[in-house]
Ligand SMILES: Nc1ncnc2c1ncn2[C@@H]1O[C@H](COP(=O)(O)OP(=O)(O)OP(=O)(O)O)[C@@H](O)[C@H]1O
């Protein structure tokens with residue numbers, strides 16, 4: 130037997146590739162980084178030689194402020210998708226949580242931390258209900274969260290009623306200056322506080338997904354539900370937690386957006402297509418629509434790419450519907466590419 | 477190595493039969509819709525034995541294995557560990573009762589690395605639930621080398637989907653053998669293995685039984701069963717047919733019993 134050990138050890142060596150090469154090859158986000166870099170080169174080139182206002186300081190700083198908001202929500206959507214589930218209700222959660230914070234702060238006069246806790250509780254409740262319906266009642270999350278989407282639209286409509294007109298109306302949101310600069314203030318050049326928060330969320334997301342037991346259970350539950358059960362992973366619990374994380378990141382994004390523009394628009398829950406944006410971002414970023422595969426960095430770059438495409442379409446004055454159509458095409462294209470380009474996954 | 481009926485058995489006549497069973501399942505029933513996968517089945521595992529669980533396709537062997545592993549809920553049935561009632565209603569509870577399983581469908585996550593698969597559900601944890609990655613990486617390879625040393629598994633970072641069927645099966649075997657407690661259930665563990673690896677697994681079963689880990693060996697290969705098992709439990713159409721010690725039967729007789737039911 131000692132003999133065969135020696136043989137096998139010898140056989141092992143030639144097959145071994147350098148570790149960095151293996152890592153790079155297995156690195157899921159590599160495609161999306163290349164695609165996004167190419168897109169940026171084209172856009173900057175076009176701005177240099179043509180009459181195109183993409184690479185202006187003004188536009189770039191708008192973009193740099195918007196990307197983190199979408200990317201933070203995308204991290205939650207991506208973790209959930211790796212766990213094997215969808216959330217179609219994130220635009221509703223985004224809007225409702227912002228409204229709850231604004232109302233409890235502005236109308237009820239609650240202290241900001243308490244108002245934020247109310248927003249957090251709302252997000253957790255939405256995520257928990259999504260998770261319970263999906264994991265315990267066995268309703269596919271696609272259906273369950275569409276139901277939640279309509280439910281949240283109704284609630285947003287209700288809480289946004291303007292007593293004067295009796296119609297849903299946008300609401301002003303003016304938290305303290307300190308909070309505003311902490312959450313969305315400018316730091317240097319186009320770098321804003323929300324960019325730093327995105328890094329914080331990204332790092333936390335990375336450590337949860339790749340270094341924490343919860344992440345291993347997310348990959349296991351999303352990759353093969355039966356195998357997960359067979360090794361004692363509590364699939365229901367993992368999915369419930371993933372739904373809650375998803376709702377909380379959507380809520381954080383909502384509050385961030387409201388703080389940035391000092392306003393919340395009820396129609397964001399219905400017309401923004403934000404849930405599609407977030408799903409497109411993570412799928413473009415290499416997360417498998419079928420669960421079990423994905424990386425945080427890919428989700429973030431995916432969000433940047435989707436927001437950049439949106440930005441360009443606004444610059445060229447394309448009608449809003451073009452973006453929605455393109456989003457659909459991007460999702461389908463990315464799913465196909467993810468399948469064709471092979472299945473990079475978790476090491 | 478050629479197919480042989482030469483026994484790997486320990487010296488005959490161990491007094492296993494008179495001892496208290498290590499584990500007992502009594503009156504186990506399970507229906508899938510109108511298919512009665514198990515009907516009032518009794519099964520026991522004795523100390524220091526390899527018991528062969530035999531029967532035709534669809535006899536209910538895997539269903540029984542999954543129930544004992546806590547991943548399928550029986551409709552009916554009681555379970556005793558060392559004579560005392562025990563709850564095996566979830567994988568964790570079954571594991572606490574000493575049961576570890578190599579599943580017929582292997583139960584690996586294809587999109588995950590070997591290392592993550594080996595530790596899925598029992599990650600070594602450090603502070604705040606973070607995994608001890610270095611320890612996982614170091615022991616994963618050791619575990620693989622120790623039990624079913626198989627060519628082509630070059631790194632614990634390989635994805636299971638990059639492995640052949642036999643390599644994947646070797647990972648599943650190594651995982652279960654490493655984390656074994658008192659009883660190891662093996663549901664057709666060698667179906668994808670080469671002759672050499674199969675021999676290794678048969679030897680492992682014998683060694684485990686000697687060292688106090690009883691094995692339940694599900695197989696369609698009666699030669700293998702006859703070589704390693706101390707006793708045979710035969711099932712047909714979801715029911716017990718008989719339980720017979722190796723000393724009281726022959727390979728031909730076993731074949732007859734299985735064929736005629
Ligand atoms: N999840 C399930 N859903 C429906 N029917 C099932 C399920 N699992 C098993 N069965 C049925 O229960 C019966 C017993 O199946 P089981 O897998 O236990 O057989 P087995 O003895 O392991 O067969 P094999 O030797 O082919 O592996 C079969 O009729 C099978 O079709």
Ligand SMILES: [Mg+2]
Nearest residue numbers: 537538539580
């Ligand atoms: Mg079977």
